[in-house]
Amino acid sequence: xxxxxxxxxxxxxxxxxxxxxxxxxxxxxxxxxxxxxxxxxxxxxxxxxxxxxxxxxxxxxxxxxxxxxxxxxxxxxxxxxxxxxxxxxxxxxxxxxxxxxxxxxxxxxxxxxxxxxxxxxxxxxxxxxxxxxxxxxxxxxxxxxxxxxxxxxxxxxxxxxxxxxxxxxxxxxxxxxxxxxxxxxxxxxxxxxxxxxxxxxxxxxxxxxxxxxxxxxx
Amino acid sequence: xxxxxxxxxxxxxxxxxxxxxxxxxxxxxxxxxxxxxxxxxxxxxxxxxxxxxxxxxxxxxxxxxxxxxxxxxxxxxxxxxxxxxxxxxxxxxxxxxxxxxxxxxxxxxxxxxxxxxxxxxxxxxxxxxxxxxxxxxxxxxxxxxxxxxxxxxxxxxxxxxxxxxx
Numbered sequence: 225x226x227x228x229x230x231x232x233x234x235x236x237x238x239x240x241x242x243x244x245x246x247x248x249x250x251x252x253x254x255x256x257x258x259x260x261x262x263x264x265x266x267x268x269x270x271x272x273x274x275x276x277x278x279x280x281x282x283x284x285x286x287x288x289x290x291x292x293x294x295x296x297x298x299x300x301x302x303x304x305x306x307x308x309x310x311x312x313x314x315x316x317x318x319x320x321x322x323x324x325x326x327x328x329x330x331x332x333x334x335x336x337x338x339x340x341x342x343x344x345x346x347x348x349x350x351x352x353x354x355x356x357x358x359x360x361x362x363x364x365x366x367x368x369x370x371x372x373x374x375x376x377x378x379x380x381x382x383x384x385x386x387x388x389x390x391x392x393x394x395x396x397x398x399x400x401x402x403x404x405x406x407x408x409x410x411x412x413x414x415x416x417x418x419x420x421x422x423x424x425x426x427x428x429x430x431x432x433x434x435x436x437x438x439x440x441x442x
Numbered sequence: 443x444x445x446x447x448x449x450x451x452x453x454x455x456x457x458x459x460x461x462x463x464x465x466x467x468x469x470x471x472x473x474x475x476x477x478x479x480x481x482x483x484x485x486x487x488x489x490x491x492x493x494x495x496x497x498x499x500x501x502x503x504x505x506x507x508x509x510x511x512x513x514x515x516x517x518x519x520x521x522x523x524x525x526x527x528x529x530x531x532x533x534x535x536x537x538x539x540x541x542x543x544x545x546x547x548x549x550x551x552x553x554x555x556x557x558x559x560x561x562x563x564x565x566x567x568x569x570x571x572x573x574x575x576x577x578x579x580x581x582x583x584x585x586x587x588x589x590x591x592x593x594x595x596x597x598x599x600x601x602x603x604x605x606x607x608x
Contacts, residue, residue, distance in 0.1 A: 276493070280493065280497075283497075298500075298502075301551060302500045302501070302528060303496060304496060304500065305496045306496060
């Protein structure tokens with residue numbers, strides 16, 4: 225055995241978990257952090273549930289006013305476990321909005337939005353509006369009476385803005401009224417644009433938390 | 443203590459008769475490992491099973507089956523029920539005419555019953571009534587029953603495609 229051979233480290237099996245642990249330093253959490261400190265993380269859990277149930281629903285959903293409702297009915301009554309996946313998707317969407325609001329209420333109560341965490345708050349407000357838009361666009365997709373009128377009323381709101389309001393509403397509806405074009409637009413926003421934005425802003429939100437650490441309640 | 447077991451008898455010692463000797467493989471750590479591992483496995487199953495099931499082929503998209511009803515089985519005014527690709531289909535005979543319907547009520551999806559006495563389809567859930575053409579008569583419905591197309595060949599009524607437009 226030569227000298228260089230003996231200096232070689234012993235061969236060990238590649239273990240991925242230690243590798244992750246080395247590159248992701250542990251997040252130090254204050255001892256006084258209670259269960260209310262979990263709302264943000266739980267909102268992330270809801271988001272991942274939304275992603276995987278959403279991908280499953282995409283298999284059968286048709287963004288076409290003639291077939292949207294039938295395709296949702298098909299998922300609920302014909303696809304094995306479809307009723308569960310569809311229901312989890314709708315319920316968990318509502319829970320995600322509720323959790324984001326509860327998270328923000330806690331942050332506001334403890335005044336965690338102050339320096340050095342202003343951008344945490346600002347990105348959080350952006351995430352709240354993105355989550356709300358996610359729910360709003362998703363609500364139209366089953367193309368029921370309720371969702372049609374919800375979209376009509378919702379897209380009416382920007383008309384209160386002077387000068388550009390009507391233009392914004394028309395732009396959102398892709399025309400003067402809620403129609404099949406609105407459905408296509410909302411569908412694209414719901415499955416592609418808004419989730420990508422949420423994932424991006426969430427990533428920044430988490431990096432900020434990593435940099436400053438979790439705030440200690442007074 | 444040998445092999446790291448806690449001394450339950452305490453530092454002052456005690457009667458050996460009351461000392462508890464746990465088996466060597468029954469430790470608190472092992473218990474928690476099993477408990478947490480078991481919970482994780484059950485949770486993974488609860489999340490994974492619906493996903494795997496969702497990806498299975500729905501019955502109604504499976505290979506085309508033929509639902510066959512021999513004409514002798516059809517009596518005047520009576521309904522004959524059968525299942526076709528996961529749907530409940532009813533065939534009724536009125537005089538010389540045969541009609542086939544998807545039995546799903548247009549209201550909330552219950553299976554309607556054919557009442558041969560009044561010649562009406564009645565839904566047991568919310569009392570929706572349809573006439574013998576499947577058109578709504580009364581109740582919380584504003585859409586007809588779905589008609590199903592069929593062919594009659596060599597004395598047998600055959601249904602190939604139970605999907606149709608409402």
